[in-house]
Amino acid sequence: MRIGFIGLGIMGRPMAGHLAAQGHQLSTCTHRSGPPVELVDAGMQVLSSPSAVAADAEVIILMLPDTPDVELVLFGPGGVIEGLAAGTTIIDMSSIDPLATRGFARRIEARGGNYLDAPVSGGEVGAKNAALTIMCGGEPGIFEAVRPILKLMGKNITLVGSSGAGQVAKVANQIVVALTIEAVGEALLFASKAGVDPAKVRDALMGGFAASRVLDVHGQRMIERSFEPGFRIRLHQKDLDLALAGARSMGLTLPGTAAVQQLLNACIAQGGGDWDHSAMVKALELSAAATVGSDQGS
Amino acid sequence: MRIGFIGLGIMGRPMAGHLAAQGHQLSTCTHRSGPPVELVDAGMQVLSSPSAVAADAEVIILMLPDTPDVELVLFGPGGVIEGLAAGTTIIDMSSIDPLATRGFARRIEARGGNYLDAPVSGGEVGAKNAALTIMCGGEPGIFEAVRPILKLMGKNITLVGSSGAGQVAKVANQIVVALTIEAVGEALLFASKAGVDPAKVRDALMGGFAASRVLDVHGQRMIERSFEPGFRIRLHQKDLDLALAGARSMGLTLPGTAAVQQLLNACIAQGGGDWDHSAMVKALELSAAATVGSDQGS
Numbered sequence: 001m002r003i004g005f006i007g008l009g010i011m012g013r014p015m016a017g018h019l020a021a022q023g024h025q026l027s028t029c030t031h032r033s034g035p036p037v038e039l040v041d042a043g044m045q046v047l048s049s050p051s052a053v054a055a056d057a058e059v060i061i062l063m064l065p066d067t068p069d070v071e072l073v074l075f076g077p078g079g080v081i082e083g084l085a086a087g088t089t090i091i092d093m094s095s096i097d098p099l100a101t102r103g104f105a106r107r108i109e110a111r112g113g114n115y116l117d118a119p120v121s122g123g124e125v126g127a128k129n130a131a132l133t134i135m136c137g138g139e140p141g142i143f144e145a146v147r148p149i150l151k152l153m154g155k156n157i158t159l160v161g162s163s164g165a166g167q168v169a170k171v172a173n174q175i176v177v178a179l180t181i182e183a184v185g186e187a188l189l190f191a192s193k194a195g196v197d198p199a200k201v202r203d204a205l206m207g208g209f210a211a212s213r214v215l216d217v218h219g220q221r222m223i224e225r226s227f228e229p230g231f232r233i234r235l236h237q238k239d240l241d242l243a244l245a246g247a248r249s250m251g252l253t254l255p256g257t258a259a260v261q262q263l264l265n266a267c268i269a270q271g272g273g274d275w276d277h278s279a280m281v282k283a284l285e286l287s288a289a290a291t292v293g294s295d296q297g298s
Numbered sequence: 299m300r301i302g303f304i305g306l307g308i309m310g311r312p313m314a315g316h317l318a319a320q321g322h323q324l325s326t327c328t329h330r331s332g333p334p335v336e337l338v339d340a341g342m343q344v345l346s347s348p349s350a351v352a353a354d355a356e357v358i359i360l361m362l363p364d365t366p367d368v369e370l371v372l373f374g375p376g377g378v379i380e381g382l383a384a385g386t387t388i389i390d391m392s393s394i395d396p397l398a399t400r401g402f403a404r405r406i407e408a409r410g411g412n413y414l415d416a417p418v419s420g421g422e423v424g425a426k427n428a429a430l431t432i433m434c435g436g437e438p439g440i441f442e443a444v445r446p447i448l449k450l451m452g453k454n455i456t457l458v459g460s461s462g463a464g465q466v467a468k469v470a471n472q473i474v475v476a477l478t479i480e481a482v483g484e485a486l487l488f489a490s491k492a493g494v495d496p497a498k499v500r501d502a503l504m505g506g507f508a509a510s511r512v513l514d515v516h517g518q519r520m521i522e523r524s525f526e527p528g529f530r531i532r533l534h535q536k537d538l539d540l541a542l543a544g545a546r547s548m549g550l551t552l553p554g555t556a557a558v559q560q561l562l563n564a565c566i567a568q569g570g571g572d573w574d575h576s577a578m579v580k581a582l583e584l585s586a587a588a589t590v591g592s593d594q595g596s
């Protein structure tokens with residue numbers, strides 16, 4: 001299939017690689033530093049604009065940083081919409097604003113295109129291993145038509161609902177992950193401050209209702225003081241911005257999410273924008289005069 | 299073995315039943331309403347005081363509501379310490395204050411007794427199914443000696459550290475569970491308010507880093523509006539009191555725990571002390587003018 005892929009960063013690059021490896025013909029548009037050499041070697045064409053990519057492709061995948069980036073690529077000068085043929089499907093795998101997504105979908109559909117929002121979780125490791133969780137919003141027929149492409153990049157691929165529902169699920173995912181990291185951070189810090197080995201507490205808790213992927217993975221990172229990303233604090237901050245902006249526009253109170261955003265701000269204040277999000281515990285440690293995973297364990 | 303069992307409530311009654319079923323000779327002391335008939339039928343002796351129970355037993359198990367109850371049974375008039383023989387082991391399976399526990403252990407050990415704190419999680423269902431998670435603090439030799447007894451009541455039995463470490467782990471467990479319930483509540487409420495089916499969001503999220511036992515079990519309860527306990531809000535409130543009192547005495551800030559305690563207060567204000575703790579979402583719903591699991595799903 002002829003697939004346009006716009007956004008070849010840390011995530012997009014390995015995702016596009018999986019598509020090329022299965023024989024899909026990829027194109028992209030001018031890239032800051034030229035497109036990755038392994039994709040050019042695999043036959044990726046480099047065109048002059050998003051509209052040129054759209055004119056050439058049956059499916060267009062976007063993997064961009066934020067809402068304004070997606071808006072610019074779709075609707076800006078030389079944007080996708082200018083080259084869009086009827087029946088072409090846009091899959092936006094970026095994590096962006098759910099309400100804006102609904103507007104984008106309507107504008108694309110008004111021009112005869114199809115639109116699926118399909119943000120992912122699983123980070124760089126998930127992208128490299130084609131093991132991303134993909135949360136989709138759109139029409140069931142469109143979803144089924146592109147599911148074989150999504151399966152080359154991820155597992156756990158769910159159609160959550162109509163347009164925007166994938167982005168809503170992604171925001172929900174980021175709320176749960178952020179607040180669960182805080183939960184684990186407070187608990188392990190309580191144990192450490194009380195002189196109890198946080199590694200043994202983590203082991204004990206994994207057997208019961210406190211068990212979670214975050215306790216398993218991020219709890220271990222806190223104990224090992226291993227804060228290489230993983231998923232960067234500044235990106236999680238952006239995702240919680242989406243949550244809080246959505247809460248404000250819908251009329252909804254998210255007290256835990258708002259408070260956790262402040263902890264991320266405190267990490268940024270310490271120069272931690274590029275720390276893994278498990279380093280949120282450092283913001284808690286500031287006001288505890290103690291750390292998880294130091295040598296005060298029993 | 300001759301085992302004294304003091305505290306035959308919702309939890310203690312089935313736990314003692316498992317011990318009786320394996321042929322252990324149980325005794326207790328005067329019970330408000332007489333001891334449960336099935337335990338009397340199984341040969342449980344009813345003695346006049348905790349000290350009489352202590353004099354008769356090789357191991358004494360406590361399963362009491364709170365710190366003052368344990369203190370009274372151990373050290374009050376006619377308390378355990380008055381009848382305690384050297385070498386007798388006290389296993390306190392109540393969930394009480396970790397710092398007080400260290401003091402209790404020292405007083406018992408000064409009289410030649412052994413002390414293990416062994417609080418549980420898993421609730422009434424776990425107690426009935428002998429599937430409790432048991433978090434222990436004490437000497438390894440004492441732990442190993444009574445482990446066969448603990449195995450009749452639970453799975454996932456961990457020696458977390460020295461005296462008090464079991465209670466510290468239990469507090470940590472309750473922090474994680476409470477804050478994760480808030481995480482799931484905020485996420486599913488965000489989805490519901492955005493018009494997306496929270497059940498589908500839950501399904502999508504279970505595939506990734508947001509996966510947890512709480513998302514699985516308590517998320518489902520929120521969606522089904524099924525708030526029969528389970529674990530009661532007033533009991534979780536008590537456990538977070540222990541966390542916050544410990545934080546204050548140790549000099550430690552637990553902002554998420556403090557905020558979640560306020561959500562539990564808001565449930566109490568609505569008459570919800572006996573709701574399941576997953577009903578914490580109702581406190582969030584008050585300021586959202588929306589509910590999780592109503593019919594606004596897609």
